[in-house]
Amino acid sequence: MDKKIVFEEDITELARFAKAMSHPVRIHILKKLAHMNTCCYSGDLVEELPVGRSTLSQHLKELKNAGLIQGETEAPYIKYCLNRENWEKVRQLSKDLFD
Amino acid sequence: MDKKIVFEEDITELARFAKAMSHPVRIHILKKLAHMNTCCYSGDLVEELPVGRSTLSQHLKELKNAGLIQGETEAPYIKYCLNRENWEKVRQLSKDLFD
DNA sequence: TTCGTATTTCGTAAAATAACGAAACAAAAG
DNA sequence: CTTTTGTTTCGTTATTTTACGAAATACGAA
Numbered sequence: 001m002d003k004k005i006v007f008e009e010d011i012t013e014l015a016r017f018a019k020a021m022s023h024p025v026r027i028h029i030l031k032k033l034a035h036m037n038t039c040c041y042s043g044d045l046v047e048e049l050p051v052g053r054s055t056l057s058q059h060l061k062e063l064k065n066a067g068l069i070q071g072e073t074e075a076p077y078i079k080y081c082l083n084r085e086n087w088e089k090v091r092q093l094s095k096d097l098f099d
Numbered sequence: 100m101d102k103k104i105v106f107e108e109d110i111t112e113l114a115r116f117a118k119a120m121s122h123p124v125r126i127h128i129l130k131k132l133a134h135m136n137t138c139c140y141s142g143d144l145v146e147e148l149p150v151g152r153s154t155l156s157q158h159l160k161e162l163k164n165a166g167l168i169q170g171e172t173e174a175p176y177i178k179y180c181l182n183r184e185n186w187e188k189v190r191q192l193s194k195d196l197f198d
Numbered sequence: 199t200t201c202g203t204a205t206t207t208c209g210t211a212a213a214a215t216a217a218c219g220a221a222a223c224a225a226a227a228g
Numbered sequence: 229c230t231t232t233t234g235t236t237t238c239g240t241t242a243t244t245t246t247a248c249g250a251a252a253t254a255c256g257a258a
Contacts, residue, residue: 004147004149005147005148011126011130015123015125018118019117019121019122021113022118022121023118026114027196028110031196042206047103048104049104050104053206054205054206055248056205057207060206075204075254076254076256078205078206087197094197098133098194150217151219152219152234153219154218157237172224174225175232175234
């Protein structure tokens with residue numbers, strides 16, 4: 001009677017992060033925040049991405065829910081930055097997977 | 100008139116790979132193949148994973164479509180192995196993202 | 199307070215995903 | 229040829245995702 005495993009925490013967590021990164025719009029945003037080591041506004045992004053404002057907002061929400069970014073109000077804007085702590089976490093999980 | 104970008108190849112490619120890895124079952128399989136540096140059979144996997152045979156088969160198909168694994172007939176089994184070439188590719192894309 | 203700007207939420211529709219059991223398939227064994 | 233074994237495909241259902249425009253919200257400026 002071979003036991004069905006329950007997934008290790010690392011596995012579900014990595015899957016969750018991968019899901020958050022499974023769309024080109026979201027990869028673009030993360031790449032921008034990570035590489036330019038900067039923050040950005042929804043308004044900047046909507047100019048350069050091929051989606052509407054509400055759609056972009058949904059993508060930002062998803063990244064936020066996954067813990068990959070965080071938004072800080074800077075009225076009338078909302079400044080989105082990388083969530084460094086979780087970014088390091090997913091980096092580590094990814095490293096564990098590939099190395 | 101700020102131009103909407105078209106996504107760079109690297110971005111769509113990484114998103115595609117991330118999507119393929121966005122489920123715990125699929126992460127489990129990849130992790131097993133990559134870390135134990137081995138191949139495996141659908142029958143082995145179904146014993147240890149909490150999904151039915153047909154569902155598992157779908158996940159294997161998805162990994163195959165994404166180019167992350169490849170199946171080789173070894174009757175009456177099908178032996179699934181990592182697609183080393185694409186594995187290296189996603190490793191590199193991931194490295195580019197995080198480093 | 200009213201106006202204007204930046205952004206999100208709501209409502210909706212179309213498409214994709216995940217899951218299962220039943221049926222089909224492929225190939226070795228009898 | 230028929231059976232058995234391992235696996236996949238099909239048909240179906242429930243859920244999630246992606247997308248959009250319209251309406252709502254938040255808040256500083258006038």
